[in-house]
Amino acid sequence: MRLARRLMLVPATLVGITLVTFALLHALPGDAATVQAGTSRGASPESIAAMRHDYGLDRPLLRQYGAWLARSARFDFGVSLVDGEPVRAKVARALPVSLSLALLATLLAFGVAIPLGAALGYYDRRRWARASSAALYGGYALPAAAVALLVLHAGAPWGARTLVGMLPAAACLALAETVKLARYQRGALLGELAADYVVTARAKGHGARGVVAHALRNALLPTVTLLGAELPALLSAGVIVEQVFGLHGIGMMAFDAVLTRDVPLLLAITTVAAVATLAGVLLADLAYGLVDPRLRGRSA
Amino acid sequence: MTAWQRFRRAPGARLGLGVMLVLVAVGLGADLLASDLPLACRQRGTLHLLPCLTRPAALVDGVERIDGWQLRTPIPYGPYEQHPGGVTAVLAPPSRSHWLGTDDRGRDVAARLVHGTRAALLVGPFAVALYVLLGLAVGVAATLGRTADFLLGRAVEVGLMFPTLLLLLAIQGVTSSTSLLEVALAIAVTQWPHVARLTRAEALRVAASPHIEAARAVGAGRARILALHLLPLAATPALTTAAFGVGQAVLFETALTFLGFGAPAPTASWGELLAQAQASGLQPWLLVPPTLAIALVVLSCNLVGDGVRAALSSTASA
Numbered sequence: 001m002r003l004a005r006r007l008m009l010v011p012a013t014l015v016g017i018t019l020v021t022f023a024l025l026h027a028l029p030g031d032a033a034t035v036q037a038g039t040s041r042g043a044s045p046e047s048i049a050a051m052r053h054d055y056g057l058d059r060p061l062l063r064q065y066g067a068w069l070a071r072s073a074r075f076d077f078g079v080s081l082v083d084g085e086p087v088r089a090k091v092a093r094a095l096p097v098s099l100s101l102a103l104l105a106t107l108l109a110f111g112v113a114i115p116l117g118a119a120l121g122y123y124d125r126r127r128w129a130r131a132s133s134a135a136l137y138g139g140y141a142l143p144a145a146a147v148a149l150l151v152l153h154a155g156a157p158w159g160a161r162t163l164v165g166m167l168p169a170a171a172c173l174a175l176a177e178t179v180k181l182a183r184y185q186r187g188a189l190l191g192e193l194a195a196d197y198v199v200t201a202r203a204k205g206h207g208a209r210g211v212v213a214h215a216l217r218n219a220l221l222p223t224v225t226l227l228g229a230e231l232p233a234l235l236s237a238g239v240i241v242e243q244v245f246g247l248h249g250i251g252m253m254a255f256d257a258v259l260t261r262d263v264p265l266l267l268a269i270t271t272v273a274a275v276a277t278l279a280g281v282l283l284a285d286l287a288y289g290l291v292d293p294r295l296r297g298r299s300a
Numbered sequence: 301m302t303a304w305q306r307f308r309r310a311p312g313a314r315l316g317l318g319v320m321l322v323l324v325a326v327g328l329g330a331d332l333l334a335s336d337l338p339l340a341c342r343q344r345g346t347l348h349l350l351p352c353l354t355r356p357a358a359l360v361d362g363v364e365r366i367d368g369w370q371l372r373t374p375i376p377y378g379p380y381e382q383h384p385g386g387v388t389a390v391l392a393p394p395s396r397s398h399w400l401g402t403d404d405r406g407r408d409v410a411a412r413l414v415h416g417t418r419a420a421l422l423v424g425p426f427a428v429a430l431y432v433l434l435g436l437a438v439g440v441a442a443t444l445g446r447t448a449d450f451l452l453g454r455a456v457e458v459g460l461m462f463p464t465l466l467l468l469l470a471i472q473g474v475t476s477s478t479s480l481l482e483v484a485l486a487i488a489v490t491q492w493p494h495v496a497r498l499t500r501a502e503a504l505r506v507a508a509s510p511h512i513e514a515a516r517a518v519g520a521g522r523a524r525i526l527a528l529h530l531l532p533l534a535a536t537p538a539l540t541t542a543a544f545g546v547g548q549a550v551l552f553e554t555a556l557t558f559l560g561f562g563a564p565a566p567t568a569s570w571g572e573l574l575a576q577a578q579a580s581g582l583q584p585w586l587l588v589p590p591t592l593a594i595a596l597v598v599l600s601c602n603l604v605g606d607g608v609r610a611a612l613s614s615t616a617s618a
Contacts, residue, residue, distance in 0.1 A: 009454070009457070012454050013454065013457050013458055013461065016454055016455065016457070016458030017458055017461060017462075019458070020458060020462065024470055024471070024474050025474070027471075027474050027475060137599070137602070138595065138599060140598070140602065141547070141594070141595040141596075141597075141598035141599040141602065142591065142594075142595050143551055143554055143555070143558075143574065143591060143594045143595070143598075144551075144555065145554070145555060145558045145571075145574050145578075146574060146577075146587060146590075146591035146594070149574070149577060149578055149582055149587060150582075150587070153582045231463075232460070232461065232462065232463040232464070233463070233464075234463075235463035235465075235466060236463035236464045236465040236466060237465070238463075239465045239466060239469065239555075239559070240465070240555055240558065240559070243559060244578065250466070251465075251466070254466055254469045254470070254473075255469065255559060257469075257473060258469050258470075258472055258473040258561060259560075261473065262473075263473060263474060266469070266470045266473045266474070267470070269466060269470070270462065270466055270467060270470045273462065273463050273466050274458075274461040274462050274463075275461075277460075277461045277462070277463065278461050281461075
């Protein structure tokens with residue numbers, strides 16, 4: 001039920017995303033075509049006219065948006081202003097890099113944060129746990145760029161193309177998320193450990209393992225809900241990490257596109273990132289249903 | 301016990317607030333800490349008081365011409381000037397004359413660090429104030445009716461889909477001009493949906509509470525109920541995020557400047573120092589100071605945020 005309602009709202013969200021990119025296109029001071037021609041050197045009047053026609057800038061606004069919507073649906077954002085290659089092909093080449101980086105970072109973040117947060121929550125009274133919690137607090141405040149630069153300087157590969165080579169970059173990307181998730185997980189487990197059912201389990205003679213097994217299950221739920229919110233944050237921080245580690249993902253591509261004023265490419269990247277995020281949010285909702293049987297029952 | 305008393309009792313929050321106040325003082329008094337002109341001096345028989353703030357025309361041409369006594373600022377360099385006397389020590393490591401070394405144009409890193417506080421503290425609070433107000437308005441407006449709630453909810457959902465830094469880059473790409481104000485605006489544009497979402501949930505909860513019904517029963521108008529009875533209570537989560545938000549906004553500002561799209565070229569910014577650290581093969585005096593400065597700001601904001609959350613949440617439960 002919950003998921004079905006969400007799915008019904010997906011088209012509305014997609015339309016909203018194209019509205020934002022359309023607004024961006026029209027946020028260009030003056031006319032999109034002349035601005036681009038003015039900033040990219042050596043643009044002839046013919047190329048300006050071609051660009052204006054390409055964007056349909058001579059038609060009424062509503063018609064323009066209709067055309068924009070139709071193009072967005074086909075991910076057809078025209079050709080790159082730099083080398084004339086279709087923008088779709090460019091993005092299709094870069095997206096897997098960014099997505100695998102984000103996926104690696106997610107796996108790392110959850111893989112480290114859940115046991116770490118649980119341990120910090122369970123051993124909350126110990127001095128080392130208190131010290132680690134404080135250290136995590138500090139780690140969250142470090143700028144991604146500085147961490148990435150340090151890791152790169154420590155000998156991590158630059159411009160890696162394999163998943164293993166991307167691991168250091170993914171670790172940098174995962175750092176902030178790991179800290180956030182671990183703190184969240186710690187708080188959730190602390191909350192569950194104080195619950196009556198855990199006290200009962202202890203009273204019945206359950207050892208540490210049994211107690212953790214009981215409490216951790218319930219404490220996992222809120223952490224899993226965070227999964228959906230992570231993708232935009234990871235794609236966002238990915239811009240920095242890709243730039244520092246020389247990875248040719250969409251973050252690096254967006255960086256280059258701003259430098260060269262490649263507006264079609266920028267709009268395509270923005271749209272694709274938003275759609276990927278939407279997909280991630282839906283997947284997380286699905287995962288939430290799998291983890292929490294109560295929600296699954298409701299959706300049946 | 302008031303929320304302020306509870307806030308003050310938390311040691312972390314007090315520490316965070318203290319650090320924040322010191323940073324604000326550094327930002328406000330940047331010209332008193334690091335300037336090419338002295339705090340006071342005598343030149344050709346005239347006494348100049350605080351020329352580092354007033355920058356009189358008689359002195360701006362160069363410190364060398366001061367013939368009388370002078371009292372220099374603790375860091376005797378401005379953020380823009382190169383090594384005085386024409387000697388340009390590019391990328392010099394920390395020394396007695398340059399506590400934190402010089403950057404790739406021979407500018408004093410300590411002076412740029414101090415003045416970079418301004419960029420961070422201008423962008424951070426301004427961006428947060430903007431998007432918290434916008435988010436509050438949208439979130440509270442969601443209680444006006446089902447249609448309003450649905451439409452605003454869609455807008456918020458769309459807004460949440462865009463990765464902040466990518467949208468910031470896109471905005472920079474199409475507007476093609478950069479200033480601190482625009483960086484703040486861009487951060488506000490990308491962050492308001494988060495506040496709106498939190499406020500909406502709280503506003504709907506508060507709207508169902510008896511005191512709103514009572515206000516309606518005695519004949520209070522819709523606008524009055526929204527402004528006086530709903531908004532103060534529904535603003536709690538927004539205020540909590542505001543404290544964390546300043547730190548996040550500073551992170552975004554430095555990230556943008558690091559990429560080269562933030563504050564325009566000569567402006568001193570911590571992100572620009574990080575970019576120089578990258579370009580110069582990671583010289584430690586270019587990397588460590590801005591990193592610590594950024595971490596200090598974010599840390600103090602997070603401490604204050606935790607304090608605010610603790611103080612306000614116990615108000616709600618009490």
